[in-house]
Amino acid sequence: MAKYSIFSLLRNARDDHQNWPRVWRSPEPKDAYDVVIIGGGGHGLATAYYLAREHGITSVAVLEKGWLGGGNTARNTTIVRSNYLWDESAAIYDKSLKLWEGLSQELNFNVMFSQRGVLNLAHNQHDLRDLSRRINAIRLNGVDSEFLTPAEIKAFCPILNTSPKARYPILGASLQRRGGNARHDAVAWGYARAADARGVDIIQNCEVTGIRRKGRKVVGVETTRGVIKTGKVASVAAGHTSVVAAMAGLRLPIESHPLQALVSEPIKPVLDTVVMSGLVHVYVSQSDRGELIMGAGIDAHNSYAQRSGLHTIEHMMASIIELFPLVSRLRMMRQWAGVVDICPDASPIVGKTPVEGFYINGGWGTGGFKATPGSGWAFAYTIANDRPHPLNEPFALERFSSGRLIDEHGAAGVAH
Ligand code: FAD
Numbered sequence: 176m177a178k179y180s181i182f183s184l185l186r187n188a189r190d191d192h193q194n195w196p197r198v199w200r201s202p203e204p205k206d207a208y209d210v211v212i213i214g215g216g217g218h219g220l221a222t223a224y225y226l227a228r229e230h231g232i233t234s235v236a237v238l239e240k241g242w243l244g245g246g247n248t249a250r251n252t253t254i255v256r257s258n259y260l261w262d263e264s265a266a267i268y269d270k271s272l273k274l275w276e277g278l279s280q281e282l283n284f285n286v287m288f289s290q291r292g293v294l295n296l297a298h299n300q301h302d303l304r305d306l307s308r309r310i311n312a313i314r315l316n317g318v319d320s321e322f323l324t325p326a327e328i329k330a331f332c333p334i335l336n337t338s339p340k341a342r343y344p345i346l347g348a349s350l351q352r353r354g355g356n357a358r359h360d361a362v363a364w365g366y367a368r369a370a371d372a373r374g375v376d377i378i379q380n381c382e383v384t385g386i387r388r389k390g391r392k393v394v395g396v397e398t399t400r401g402v403i404k405t406g407k408v409a410s411v412a413a414g415h416t417s418v419v420a421a422m423a424g425l426r427l428p429i430e431s432h433p434l435q436a437l438v439s440e441p442i443k444p445v446l447d448t449v450v451m452s453g454l455v456h457v458y459v460s461q462s463d464r465g466e467l468i469m470g471a472g473i474d475a476h477n478s479y480a481q482r483s484g485l486h487t488i489e490h491m492m493a494s495i496i497e498l499f500p501l502v503s504r505l506r507m508m509r510q511w512a513g514v515v516d517i518c519p520d521a522s523p524i525v526g527k528t529p530v531e532g533f534y535i536n537g538g539w540g541t542g543g544f545k546a547t548p549g550s551g552w553a554f555a556y557t558i559a560n561d562r563p564h565p566l567n568e569p570f571a572l573e574r575f576s577s578g579r580l581i582d583e584h585g586a587a588g589v590a591h
C-alpha cells in the first residue's frame with residue numbers, strides 16, 4: 176500500500192496532480208472468480224473487503240456498471256446512527272456504528288466520521304410518547320439515547336427555533352451522541368483501496384446483464400464485458416435490487432422510489448449536530464464545506480429516474496424555515512435524487528435466497544449508508560460460510576412468508 180508523507184503531498188500538489196499513484200488497480204475481468212459481487216457502492220466494496228480480510232477469500236470481483244460509489248453511496252446525506260426500535264435492528268446498526276468508530280484507522284483512510292450527535296425532535300404529546308418509548312427500547316439494547324428538554328435543546332443547538340409560540344413548538348428531543356456524519360465518497364474509496372490491496376478485482380463500467388443458472392444453482396454472470404464463471408453471486412445493487420434478482424428468477428417484495436436532497440450555498444459553521452423532525456418533515460446537517468445538507472421524504476411514485484423536482488424544494492424550504500428561521504436568507508445551490516429500494520417493513524434483506532449461490536443485500540431504503548460497515552461485515556460472513564451470521568439472520572427473505580417482519584418505518588422518521 177502506498178505511503179504518503181507531507182513531502183510527497185507537496186511534491187504531488189506542485190506536479191499539478193501528475194504522477195499520482197493509482198489508488199486501486201483497473202484490471203481486466205478474469206474468466207472465473209470464487210465470488211462475484213454486483214454493485215460497487217459502499218456495501219459491495221465493504222463486502223469484498225471483509226471477504227478478503229476476515230475470511231481469506233480474495234478471488235473476488237466487484238462489478239460496477241458505472242463508477243465506484245456513483246449510486247446512493249454518493250447521493251446520500253451521510254447520517255450515521257443506530258437508534259432503531261427493534262432488537263434485531265439495534266444489533267446490526269450498532270455493530271455498524273462500532274465499526275464506524277474505528278474505520279479510518281482500519282482502512283488507513285480518513286472517512287471523516289464525526290460523532291456530532293443526532294437530534295430527533297418532538298412537537299406534540301404523541302411525538303413525546305413515541306420518543307420516550309424509543310429511548311427506553313434503544314437503551315434496553317445497550318445503545319446510547321437520551322431525552323433533552325427544550326432548554327437543553329436550545330443550549331445544544333442554539334440556531335433551532337425553540338420558541339413556544341412556533342407553529343410546531345419543540346417539546347423535547349432524543350439525542351444519540353454517538354451518531355453523526357461521515358464523508359460518503361471516502362467510504363467507497365477507502366474500502367476500494369483496502370480491498371484492492373488484498374487482491375480483490377474492482378471492475379468499473381461493467382454492467383451485469385444476466386445471471387446464469389444450472390438448475391437451482393448459480394454458475395456465472397453475463398456482463399457487458401463478457402461472461403464470468405462463478406459459484407457465488409452477491410447482489411448489492413441498491414436502487415436495482417429487484418432488477419438484478421429478476422435475472423436470477425426471483426421476485427422481491429421491494430418498491431423503488433426516488434429520494435431527493437439538496438444543499439445550500441456554504442456559510443460559516445452554525446450547526447454542529449444533525450437535526451431531524453418527522454413531523455415538520457425535514458432533516459439537516461452542515462458539511463465541512465459549510466453547506467447545509469437537507470432532505471425529507473421519498474417521492475410517492477415508483478421510478479428508476481434519479482431526477483429531482485420543484486415541489487420538493489418548496490416543501491423542504493417551508494419545513495426548514497419553520498425550524499431554522501436563519502435559512503430564509505440562504506440560497507440553495509444543488510438538488511439531486513437517488514433511487515431507494517424499500518421493503519414492506521422498512522428493513523433490509525440480507526442473506527441467502529432460494530437460488531443456490533445467489534445472495535442478496537438490498538432494500539436498505541432511505542437508511543443504508545449508516546449500515547455500510549456492519550452490512551458488509553455480516554454479508555461477507557454469509558457468503559463465505561453459506562449461512563447467515565446471527566446479525567443478519569432476522570433479515571432473511573423468508574420473513575415475508577413467515578410473517579416475522581421487523582417494522583422500522585418509525586426509525587426512518589423523516590425519510591418515509
Ligand atoms: P449504491 O451506492 O447505490 O451501490 C449500488 C451500485 O450497484 C451502484 O453503484 C449501481 O451502479 C450498481 N449496479 C446496479 N445495477 C448493476 C448492474 N446490473 N451491474 C453492475 N452494477 C450495478 N442512508 C443513511 O444511512 N443516512 C442518510 O443520511 C441517507 N440519506 C440518503 C439520502 C438520499 C438522497 C438517498 C438517495 C439515500 C440516502 N440514504 C441514507 C440511503 C443510502 O444512500 C443507501 O441505503 C446506501 O448508500 C446504499 O448503499 P449501496 O452501497 O448498497 O448502494
Ligand code: PYC
Nearest residue numbers: 252254470541542590
Ligand atoms: O437514515 O438517518 C437516516 C436518513 C436520514 C435521511 C435519509 N436517511
